[in-house]
Amino acid sequence: MSNLRFNAVKELNLGTKDIRGYGDQKVTSLFASNVFTTKAQREYLSDEAYKSIITSVKTGSKIDRKMAEQIANGMKAWAMERGVSHFSHWFQPLTGGTAEKHDSFFTLKGDGTPLEIFDGDALTQQEPDASSFPNGGIRATFEARGYTAWDPTSPAFILEMAHGKTLCIPTIFISYSGESLDTKTPLLKALDLVNKSALDVCHYFDKNITRVAPTLGWEQEYFVIEESMANARPDLLATGRTLYGHTPAKGQQLDDHYFGAIPERVFAYMQDFEQESYKLGIPLRTRHNEVAPSQFECAPIFEEVNIAVDHNSLLMDVMQRVAKRHKLKVLMHEKPFAGVNGSGKHNNWSLATDTGINLLAPGKTPRTNLMFLTFFVNVLKAVHTHADLLRASIASSNNDHRLGANEAPPAIISVFIGKYLTDVLKEVETRVTGKFTEQDEVILKMDIHKNIPELLMDNTDRNRTSPFAFTGNKFEFRAVGSSANCAWPMTILNSIMANTLIDFKKEVDALIDKGEKKEIAVLHIIRKYITESKAICFEGDNYSEAWAQEAAQRGLNNFKDTPRALDVFATDITKKLFKDLNIFTHKEVEARHEIMLEEYVKKVQIEARLMGYLASNTILPPSIQYQNMLIENVKGLKEIGLKPESFKAQMDIIEVISTHINSISDQVEKMIEARKVANELEDMHAKAVAYCDQVKPYFDTIRYHADKLELIVDDKIWVLPKYREMLFLR
Ligand code: ADP
Ligand code: MG
Numbered sequence: 001m002s003n004l005r006f007n008a009v010k011e012l013n014l015g016t017k018d019i020r021g022y023g024d025q026k027v028t029s030l031f032a033s034n035v036f037t038t039k040a041q042r043e044y045l046s047d048e049a050y051k052s053i054i055t056s057v058k059t060g061s062k063i064d065r066k067m068a069e070q071i072a073n074g075m076k077a078w079a080m081e082r083g084v085s086h087f088s089h090w091f092q093p094l095t096g097g098t099a100e101k102h103d104s105f106f107t108l109k110g111d112g113t114p115l116e117i118f119d120g121d122a123l124t125q126q127e128p129d130a131s132s133f134p135n136g137g138i139r140a141t142f143e144a145r146g147y148t149a150w151d152p153t154s155p156a157f158i159l160e161m162a163h164g165k166t167l168c169i170p171t172i173f174i175s176y177s178g179e180s181l182d183t184k185t186p187l188l189k190a191l192d193l194v195n196k197s198a199l200d201v202c203h204y205f206d207k208n209i210t211r212v213a214p215t216l217g218w219e220q221e222y223f224v225i226e227e228s229m230a231n232a233r234p235d236l237l238a239t240g241r242t243l244y245g246h247t248p249a250k251g252q253q254l255d256d257h258y259f260g261a262i263p264e265r266v267f268a269y270m271q272d273f274e275q276e277s278y279k280l281g282i283p284l285r286t287r288h289n290e291v292a293p294s295q296f297e298c299a300p301i302f303e304e305v306n307i308a309v310d311h312n313s314l315l316m317d318v319m320q321r322v323a324k325r326h327k328l329k330v331l332m333h334e335k336p337f338a339g340v341n342g343s344g345k346h347n348n349w350s351l352a353t354d355t356g357i358n359l360l361a362p363g364k365t366p367r368t369n370l371m372f373l374t375f376f377v378n379v380l381k382a383v384h385t386h387a388d389l390l391r392a393s394i395a396s397s398n399n400d401h402r403l404g405a406n407e408a409p410p411a412i413i414s415v416f417i418g419k420y421l422t423d424v425l426k427e428v429e430t431r432v433t434g435k436f437t438e439q440d441e442v443i444l445k446m447d448i449h450k451n452i453p454e455l456l457m458d459n460t461d462r463n464r465t466s467p468f469a470f471t472g473n474k475f476e477f478r479a480v481g482s483s484a485n486c487a488w489p490m491t492i493l494n495s496i497m498a499n500t501l502i503d504f505k506k507e508v509d510a511l512i513d514k515g516e517k518k519e520i521a522v523l524h525i526i527r528k529y530i531t532e533s534k535a536i537c538f539e540g541d542n543y544s545e546a547w548a549q550e551a552a553q554r555g556l557n558n559f560k561d562t563p564r565a566l567d568v569f570a571t572d573i574t575k576k577l578f579k580d581l582n583i584f585t586h587k588e589v590e591a592r593h594e595i596m597l598e599e600y601v602k603k604v605q606i607e608a609r610l611m612g613y614l615a616s617n618t619i620l621p622p623s624i625q626y627q628n629m630l631i632e633n634v635k636g637l638k639e640i641g642l643k644p645e646s647f648k649a650q651m652d653i654i655e656v657i658s659t660h661i662n663s664i665s666d667q668v669e670k671m672i673e674a675r676k677v678a679n680e681l682e683d684m685h686a687k688a689v690a691y692c693d694q695v696k697p698y699f700d701t702i703r704y705h706a707d708k709l710e711l712i713v714d715d716k717i718w719v720l721p722k723y724r725e726m727l728f729l730r
Contacts (some may be wrong), residue, residue, distance in 0.1 A: 220315065
């Protein structure tokens with residue numbers, strides 16, 4: 001029965017591994033070789049077509065039909081020279097993953113002539129059947145069509161598989177009635193809005209700026225284990241995490257994995273997926289071991305948000321595909337193993353101007369420093385006002401296992417800004433009194449500049465426990481989960497930033513209209529925002545119980561589970577916000593809320609089923625078998641005339657096994673009952689809450705008894721690979 005487990009161990013020891021990555025090519029000679037870059041566009045497109053695509057990327061202008069035709073032609077020529085036979089619109093539906101539907105360039109003309117064609121229409125629009133993607137009730141069943149539309153701001157690329165290449169066109173995905181069904185559509189809207197609102201504010205200081213682009217550098221954490229081990233764990237395969245498994249005697253307590261030497265096989269794997277990523281233009285830069293055993297991280301050089309998001313989605317696909325070649329399994333789940341750290345995906349975020357200024361980096365002059373302070377304080381204000389939305393943007397059943405588990409930030413949103421800036425804000429608050437005085441000029445001219453050193457980055461002490469930390473020239477949103485698509489937290493963050501900047505400008509303009517000097521007006525609204533958002537700033541230990549209490553006193557919310565965290569989407573304030581910003585209609589907000597609740601229900605439901613299945617099929621049988629062995633043993637000992645004292649240990653174990661078995665059976669039955677009740681509920685919110693409060697709590701109790709059995713039962717007959725085998729063998 002435990003064959004799979006022992007085969008997995010054997011396979012590993014036999015060294016079935018091909019540790020030869022093909023990572024010996026120079027990165028610069030590979031980089032973006034499979035991307036239709038600006039350089040490739042220059043080469044394959046007419047001047048006219050090239051200009052239209054460049055302008056469109058810069059200004060968001062539409063590309064007309066004639067140009068699209070030309071661009072498609074050039075793209076096809078470029079792709080076919082590289083051995084591409086098919087093309088696909090590539091999009092990110094609300095499943096969190098990516099989707100492709102391949103079409104061949106090949107076609108037959110009316111007279112039977114075979115031709116390879118890729119026209120403007122095929123480039124700009126496709127109509128995949130939307131019925132199998134989550135839509136939250138938007139799409140009536142009789143209208144199954146949705147359509148994908150080209151996003152020229154993210155370059156086309158060639159996806160290379162072992163047996164063929166596909167030209168992929170990044171697209172948005174919307175329903176026939178125009179509602180967004182993907183992660184990219186609202187993201188693009190939010191990014192555009194930040195551009196406009198930030199630009200307006202920039203113009204108080206610098207008229208030369210004509211574009212502001214949010215930037216993102218993500219840090220992807222993941223686990224790598226033996227594929228054969230994963231194959232012997234139905235829970236890992238179906239849910240991405242282990243539902244059972246006792247913590248190993250040696251876990252991460254010795255802190256000997258972080259930044260340690262990367263095991264050779266994993267290193268070969270990393271090199272391999274890095275090379276694939278470079279070809280796709282993903283600028284990976286760092287790799288290292290993480291805190292937990294078998295946990296690693298990689299991070300790229302930051303890029304504009306839309307591209308960075310696409311690159312992260314692509315990378316996750318590439319990593320999974322390449323792992324197979326190495327007989328490894330990559331785990332992106334936020335908490336694959338209990339008792340050791342889970343995985344996150346820090347989202348480093350900032351705002352860059354087309355003149356090369358990072359708006360969240362302190363400047364060289366008093367004027368640029370006032371601009372920095374303006375954007376910095378607007379972030380605080382945005383996070384303070386919309387903390388619940390930001391919390392909701394990272395909510396998932398996976399991430400529930402991680403947030404607040406003393407390894408990741410709690411579910412309470414707060415911002416860490418460091419001592420320097422705390423002092424600067426304090427000073428602005430006390431010295432800009434709220435009345436307009438001559439002091440204001442002095443503060444403006446000298447003090448702000450004096451107080452914000454240009455090299456703040458080296459001075460910000462790091463607070464690893466904060467969910468949202470300023471790290472010198474960017475904010476780091478640390479609560480994002482490792483398996484998440486960055487698009488959603490980025491959509492929310494950029495939306496609330498845009499909203500805050502719009503309000504900020506209104507308030508400043510009102511003061512200017514009253515005759516205040518522009519910079520004095522800015523200073524006063526900054527002061528107002530500092531005062532209003534104070535509660536969100538926290539410099540201490542976010543893991544501590546004291547913080548949870550203090551946060552409650554400050555009025556900050558602590559939504560510990562997904563169904564509650566998502567409630568914010570049901571409020572009128574949220575619906576109005578997104579409607580005013582023109583990012584979501586009411587219907588779209590409601591649909592997304594429904595989709596996220598449904599995803600939660602499905603995930604917990606699948607876990608619950610597997611809990612039950614594994615209990616009866618893999619936990620109880622070896623336990624009973626072992627108990628029988630003991631019973632036989634006791635019978636034998638009795639038969640040869642030994643007294644009960646001599647087999648007391650065996651008797652005790654037999655009894656303990658019975659206790660655990662009974663507890664498991666009893667709890668599994670109750671869990672199934674709770675599930676039945678939950679399944680009866682029509683309302684998705686009620687169902688999610690029922691799964692959260694009534695079903696999920698059984699997981700821990702069932703697991704507790706199962707993990708105890710793992711410790712007792714004869715190792716030779718235990719079925720599921722153990723933590724030490726999955727995490728430490730290599
Ligand atoms: P760590 O947080 O691990 O110390 P860094 O802070 O150097 O590492 O960088 C982490 C990520 O932050 C990288 O992906 C990096 O490109 C990104 N990053 C750096 N500057 C910016 C920026 N201005 N905007 C967005 N991301 C940035
Ligand atoms: Mg970091």
